[in-house]
Amino acid sequence: MWAQALRTIPRVSKAEWDRLDVISRWLIASRSAVLVMTFISAAIAGILAFAAGLFDLRLWLLVTLGLVMAHATNNLLNDVTDSLRGVDRGNYFRSRYGPQPIEHGLLTMREMLVYAAITGLAALAAGIYLVWATGWPTLLLLALGAFFVLFYTFPLEYVGLGEPAVLVVWGPLMVGGGYYVIAGAWSWNVVLASLPYALGVTTVIFGKHIDKIPADREKGIYTLPVLLGERLSRGAAISMMALQYAFVLYLVLTGFFTPVMLLVLLALPMFRDVLKVYLKPRPEEVPQDPRLAALWPLWFVNFAFVHNRRFGVLFLCGLILEALLRGVL
Template identity: 65%
Template sequence: MWIQALRVIPRISREEWQRLDIISRWLISTRAAVLIMTFTSAGIAGLLAAHAGKFDLLRWFLLTIGLIFAHATNNLLNDYTDYARGVDANNYFRTQYGPQPLEQGLMTKREHLTYAAVTGLIALAAGAYLVAVNGPLALGLLLIGAFFVLFYTYPLKYVGLGELAVLLVWGPLMIGGGYYVITGQWDWNVALAGLVYALGPTTVIFGKHIDKRAEDAAKGIRTLPVILGETASRYVVLAMMALEYLGVIALVLMGYFSPVMLVVLGALYWLRPALTVYRRPRPSEPPREEPARSAWPLYFVAASFYQSRAYGLFFMLGLILQLIVR
């Protein structure tokens, strides 16, 4: 179950849940499959620090733990907030693609908040050490991160700022800030490189919000896809996917990245099916093709996730090759 929960968000019954160990329950509750995007951000920050000759293993390890557990805390608080506001009631989108422990009665409020508190304290402990060794700027970065953890679900997601928050968090904050706490130096080129990578996770959240646009609109949750409409939102995602690759090419031409970073173009193989999905409106019924049928009601988000995951892995491969060539 650990491996399965890290690969996908598994659908399980109450009986199956009761037989699970505490780690499996935590992985499922935090939607651990999407934490790979956060690990990739931490990995990119570490590789860029190594490229600058300033990698510190302890700082990178604590950065990685802090970011992953902060993301997990956000997911737990997201479910708690939506449950408390009644958003996830009546077979809402969230309960269709994976367990919502509170809404489905798998956990009590107290148990859920305990998970969130312990997870958040682990993230805070890692962050506190990095603040202690880096000073005021690291404290500022930690406070900004805490703001997004606590307020992404409400009110940011409700007023069309959730997607922008993801772009800033997974890019300049995680990668630019991560580079800073590892090396002790801020670098705008690193922040720009982080912004290019963050387009991938942003397409994932955009895809998810397009998938549940009708449900969100009915509940007064004004995500960007609700504001822009489905067609415009699909073209925004297509533009971001193109910019993921164009951004790497631009950084190579600027001289910040070595030409070996063009290995990221290998991820274009996974881009093609995503483009096919986004060029058409969302179907009203589950598609016939696999894996889209099995993932339903996840449709656009599933296409974004597979593309983003491949892109992130090729991005890291390029950074590793840079180190080898140097």
């Protein structure tokens, strides 16, 4: 179950849940399958610090732990907030594609808050140590992270600011801030280099919110796709995917990246397939493909996630190869 929960969001019955160990329950409740996106941002920060000759393994491990636990805390609090506001009651979108522990009776509100508190304290402990070890400027990064953890779901997501927040968090804050903590120096080039992957993460949340447009509009949740409408939102997602490649090309042409980073172009066939999906409206019925039917009602988010995973792995591989080559040369 640990492996399954890290790959996808398992659908489990109450009887199955009762047989699970506490780690499996935490992995499912925190939606650990999406935490890999945070790990990749932390890895990018670490590799860029290594390439600059400023890598500190202890600091990187603590940065990674803190960021992953903060993301998990946000996911747990997301379900708490939506339950308290009555958003997930009934047959709401979130409750249809995976277990919402509170609404499905898997965890009580008190138990969910305990999960969130323990996870949040782990993130906070890592952050406090990093402030002590690296200086007070890190406190600002910790405060910004805490702000997004606590207020992403409400009010940011409800007023069309959730998607811009994701771009800021997974790029400048996680990668740029993580690099600063690990290397002891701020770099605007690193911030710029964070954008190709951060844009990919933003397409994932964009895809999810496009899928939820009717449900969110009915609940009074005005995400950016709700405000833009499906057609414009699909176009925005396509543009962000294209910008991932454009930023890498720009960084290669300006010399910050070497041509090794053109490895990401191997993701273009996947982008082409995703483009075909995003050029058409969302299907009204369950797809015939059993793999897609198993994930329904998720649609656009599935393709954005697969593309981001392919691009992200190639981006990481390119950074690793580039760092090794710089070390040899």
